[in-house]
Amino acid sequence: MSDDRRFLELAEVYLDDDLSGSEAAELRALLEGDPALVQRLHGQLRDQVVCRTALRPADPQAIRERTQRMLDSWRPQSGEIAAQVVFARVDQRRRVALVLRWSSLAAAALVLVLILPLLAPWFLRPVAQPDSLAPMVSAVEGDVRLGALVLNSAGERFGYGTTLHVGSQASATLTWADGTRLRLTANSTLTRLPTVGQRLKLDVGSVEIVAAKRAADQAMEIICPDATARVVGTAFTISVADGRSNLTVSEGLVRWQREADGVSSLVGAGQRVSAARLPLPPPVVMSVDHLAALRAAITAGREPWVSSYAALRSEVPAWLADTVPGPTTLLVPEYNGGKGPHSDARRFLHNLARSLIGLALAARLDGDAQVEAAARARLMAMTTLTLTGPDAGTLSCDMLAVFGLQAADLLRGLPSWQPEDDARIEAWIVRDLQPLAERLQQNSWMSARWRGTAALISIAAWRGDQNAVLVLMQDLRTSIANQFTEQNVTRMAADPEADQTLFQALSHALLSVDVARVAGGDITPPPPGWSRAVDAYLVGLRRSPAKIPQQRNLVRALMGPSPWRTPTATDVVDGLDGRFHTYGWYFPTLVARDPRWADLP
Amino acid sequence: MTTPLDPGQLDALVMSAQGGDRQAFSQVVVEVYPQLAGFLAFHAPTPELMDEILQSTFVAAFQQLAGYEPRGAFAGWLKGIARNLLRRELGRRARLQDTDRSAIEALLADAALQQPEESDDEAKLNLLMRLRGCLEKLSPRMRLIAERRFVEDVPLNVLAQQFKQTRASLAKIIFTVRRDLRACAERAPGATL
Numbered sequence: 001m002s003d004d005r006r007f008l009e010l011a012e013v014y015l016d017d018d019l020s021g022s023e024a025a026e027l028r029a030l031l032e033g034d035p036a037l038v039q040r041l042h043g044q045l046r047d048q049v050v051c052r053t054a055l056r057p058a059d060p061q062a063i064r065e066r067t068q069r070m071l072d073s074w075r076p077q078s079g080e081i082a083a084q085v086v087f088a089r090v091d092q093r094r095r096v097a098l099v100l101r102w103s104s105l106a107a108a109a110l111v112l113v114l115i116l117p118l119l120a121p122w123f124l125r126p127v128a129q130p131d132s133l134a135p136m137v138s139a140v141e142g143d144v145r146l147g148a149l150v151l152n153s154a155g156e157r158f159g160y161g162t163t164l165h166v167g168s169q170a171s172a173t174l175t176w177a178d179g180t181r182l183r184l185t186a187n188s189t190l191t192r193l194p195t196v197g198q199r200l201k202l203d204v205g206s207v208e209i210v211a212a213k214r215a216a217d218q219a220m221e222i223i224c225p226d227a228t229a230r231v232v233g234t235a236f237t238i239s240v241a242d243g244r245s246n247l248t249v250s251e252g253l254v255r256w257q258r259e260a261d262g263v264s265s266l267v268g269a270g271q272r273v274s275a276a277r278l279p280l281p282p283p284v285v286m287s288v289d290h291l292a293a294l295r296a297a298i299t300a301g302r303e304p305w306v307s308s309y310a311a312l313r314s315e316v317p318a319w320l321a322d323t324v325p326g327p328t329t330l331l332v333p334e335y336n337g338g339k340g341p342h343s344d345a346r347r348f349l350h351n352l353a354r355s356l357i358g359l360a361l362a363a364r365l366d367g368d369a370q371v372e373a374a375a376r377a378r379l380m381a382m383t384t385l386t387l388t389g390p391d392a393g394t395l396s397c398d399m400l401a402v403f404g405l406q407a408a409d410l411l412r413g414l415p416s417w418q419p420e421d422d423a424r425i426e427a428w429i430v431r432d433l434q435p436l437a438e439r440l441q442q443n444s445w446m447s448a449r450w451r452g453t454a455a456l457i458s459i460a461a462w463r464g465d466q467n468a469v470l471v472l473m474q475d476l477r478t479s480i481a482n483q484f485t486e487q488n489v490t491r492m493a494a495d496p497e498a499d500q501t502l503f504q505a506l507s508h509a510l511l512s513v514d515v516a517r518v519a520g521g522d523i524t525p526p527p528p529g530w531s532r533a534v535d536a537y538l539v540g541l542r543r544s545p546a547k548i549p550q551q552r553n554l555v556r557a558l559m560g561p562s563p564w565r566t567p568t569a570t571d572v573v574d575g576l577d578g579r580f581h582t583y584g585w586y587f588p589t590l591v592a593r594d595p596r597w598a599d600l601p
Numbered sequence: 602m603t604t605p606l607d608p609g610q611l612d613a614l615v616m617s618a619q620g621g622d623r624q625a626f627s628q629v630v631v632e633v634y635p636q637l638a639g640f641l642a643f644h645a646p647t648p649e650l651m652d653e654i655l656q657s658t659f660v661a662a663f664q665q666l667a668g669y670e671p672r673g674a675f676a677g678w679l680k681g682i683a684r685n686l687l688r689r690e691l692g693r694r695a696r697l698q699d700t701d702r703s704a705i706e707a708l709l710a711d712a713a714l715q716q717p718e719e720s721d722d723e724a725k726l727n728l729l730m731r732l733r734g735c736l737e738k739l740s741p742r743m744r745l746i747a748e749r750r751f752v753e754d755v756p757l758n759v760l761a762q763q764f765k766q767t768r769a770s771l772a773k774i775i776f777t778v779r780r781d782l783r784a785c786a787e788r789a790p791g792a793t794l
Contacts, residue, residue: 005769009757012772014705015647016756024701031708042712045646047779051751053642053651054732054786221667228668257668262681467696 142170206239227275327384360407401455454512484529496540608673735785
């Protein structure tokens with residue numbers, strides 16, 4: 001059979017998603033051997049889609065019925081944060097489906113089934129009666145006009161389609177029945193758009209808003225010339241000057257969307273963002289909605305977050321009193337049983353990195369300027385360190401890349417972060433972090449490899465390269481699955497007291513997957529071998545009468561909701577201190593254990 | 602066949618949907634479905650991806666409906682969502698190379714991403730309309746094969762048995778039918794195969 005005929009046959013079978021393994025390899029070889037064939041197959045596939053679309057015209061009745069069925073099947077759920085979580089789940093399922101080469105209808109159905117329930121409240125909400133939600137002008141000062149009407153006193157309703165003008169050295173306050181207040185400052189113009197909901201158009205000037213908590217479908221929107229802020233319940237300020245908008249959030253979350261291209265980001269408490277800066281860089285450690293959920297969990301006194309946070313805050317005064325090290329070259333020789341220069345270097349970096357990430361986390365949670373400045377000073381000190389010696393890569397990945405970039409990411413969301421800080425971090429990555437991480441990732445020892453992966457994931461996440469994060473995560477999962485085979489786990493778990501192999505493997509895998517899951521938003525279950533390894537390790541520890549504190553400390557990090565963690569390990573843990581062994585300090589609880597995930601069924 | 606709504610009428614429906622009118626939303630989907638499907642047919646490299654993006658676009662549009670400003674550009678707004686979703690998905694696929702299948706998919710995704718952005722949507726929709734006419738010009742046997750393959754999605758193996766052909770022969774026939782249909786549609790109206 002000619003190559004061309006064979007190619008056509010394979011291409012048709014590919015369309016059916018029916019290629020055998022050998023046929024897939026054959027088609028791949030053909031395509032990789034001839035780029036023109038790739039273009040040809042692409043053209044064939046496009047023709048197939050075009051023919052299919054043209055010859056199978058949409059049946060309006062069928063579409064209508066299907067849409068109606070979708071609407072009828074939606075059930076109410078709550079909250080924008082829940083929506084974010086479910087979208088993350090959907091994204092993840094899509095990724096899995098991609099790897100499996102999706103069956104399109106099944107995948108589409110899955111996406112719809114998962115997402116559509118979220119939309120129910122929107123459809124089930126009571127439709128607003130015209131102007132029943134109009135705010136009152138509750139205070140005026142100076143030259144204020146409502147349309148053509150000069151306002152000398154409060155009491156007017158701010159109805160649909162009307163415009164409020166505030167002159168120089170003047171201000172006006174609007175108050176809604178639910179307690180929401182909006183203050184319009186001098187030289188501002190605001191229009192209430194004639195649409196359902198609370199949509200206000202700010203042409204120029206500045207508004208300060210304290211919005212009462214309201215349903216997501218009743219969210220208030222402030223539409224600026226170049227961006228729109230959408231808020232459920234929060235306090236924030238928006239200003240417009242020369243057609244450019246700036247948003248400052250003092251409490252809660254605001255979705256800030258640029259008009260020109262629809263790009264948007266959630267902006268959280270303590271952040272100040274101009275529309276031109278959108279989208280915000282994707283977070284390495286915590287998205288702003290994650291942060292909001294964490295704050296809410298702490299405020300509500302939920303465990304383990306509240307205890308971990310209290311432990312963190314208790315250390316802040318000592319860290320503030322510490323001296324920040326200057327530029328230093330640090331020799332890191334090979335590990336020598338916990339003694340000598342290697343351990344000295346580790347201890348030094350441990351103290352620096354632990355206080356750095358602790359302060360950065362506290363600054364982000366609390367918006368404390370003093371704590372923020374102390375964290376920034378440590379981060380800058382970290383970027384001036386030079387690590388040399390055979391184990392420089394190990395410590396660079398563990399301490400500098402992972403925790404340094406996490407701290408930088410937490411600080412990047414705060415107002416003091418400047419573009420030159422970004423440049424400084426990028427130079428640090430290129431000069432020190434990336435070469436050492438790439439070298440460690442090539443190591444044949446799994447623990448070293450995983451630590452290298454964690455560092456590279458942190459770098460990719462910092463740079464916003466989500467595709468690289470996903471590829472590295474997939475590599476990590478495969479590596480974990482290959483390592484934790486039944487045979488390996490049996491061998492590694494033989495003596496958890498004398499042999500630290502399984503402890504090391506679990507510890508470094510957990511660090512890597514925590515970093516990967518947080519950076520990549522990955523909440524799919526671990527490979528089965530992971531649970532087998534954790535179970536075997538716990539069995540070994542229960543059998544051992546020895547104290548072996550380092551191992552038992554790891555179990556604290558392993559405790560938590562399944563599937564990556566286990567809730568059944570309390571009997572081998574000595575105390576429930578919110579801190580863990582060197583790999584993560586507060587990270588396992590405050591960051592890796594996302595309160596939103598704990599809420600999932 | 603009903604006349605498509607003009608942008609202002611469509612906006613009125615969207616505003617009703619924004620206000621919670623479920624019937625209006627259904628009607629919006631019916632109205633824009635062919636246009637969006639036509640748009641994606643020329644951009645998505647596989648039928649599966651087209652279906653997926655089509656569905657995902659409506660879902661995303663549902664979620665963002667309150668953010669739509671009625672300015673007579675709802676279809677364009679929807680296409681913007683679809684384009685973003687498609688590019689994101691293609692980008693993801695281009696990174697997946699763990700298996701032979703995903704490597705093929707990655708090569709196709711790369712090829713799709715390299716295609717220039719085409720904007721003449723009206724011409725594309727006209728081409729789709731003409732394709733239907735071209736189907737009528739095929740011989741009865743070819744038309745049957747085209748309908749089975751394109752409309753009913755009958756797999757190649759099954760089709761080969763039904764038409765008593767080898768798989769390779771039928772693949773060649775389908776390729777020819779598809780090419781001829783497209784050539785017909787791209788010629789002036791009334792052209793024969």
